[in-house]
Amino acid sequence: MTVLWMFLTAAVALLYARSIIIWTFVAYVVGPWALLIVLLGVKKGAWERRLTAVKAFQEEIQKVTTPKEYQDFNTVDDLMKQLDNK
Numbered sequence: 360m361t362v363l364w365m366f367l368t369a370a371v372a373l374l375y376a377r378s379i380i381i382w383t384f385v386a387y388v389v390g391p392w393a394l395l396i397v398l399l400g401v402k403k404g405a406w407e408r409r410l411t412a413v414k415a416f417q418e419e420i421q422k423v424t425t426p427k428e429y430q431d432f433n434t435v436d437d438l439m440k441q442l443d444n445k
């Protein structure tokens with residue numbers, strides 16, 4: 360039964376943007392009361408922060424991996440014109 364409370368608490372913690380590992384451990388120690396605490400807690404605005412952090416990370420990866428000669432083009436013809444000039 361403890362495993363069920365741990366799983367449910369982890370799922371709710373994920374939905375409420377809380378730390379899954381911490382709340383799973385709390386559910387292991389406390390039991391169903393941890394699920395109640397997570398459900399009654401206020402939702403944090405962490406999803407927005409996580410999404411903006413992921414988007415910023417993707418942009419950084421794209422800047423690093425994309426060669427400079429391939430950056431400003433919209434179509435294949437634009438790319439070919441850029442490459443012909445060099």
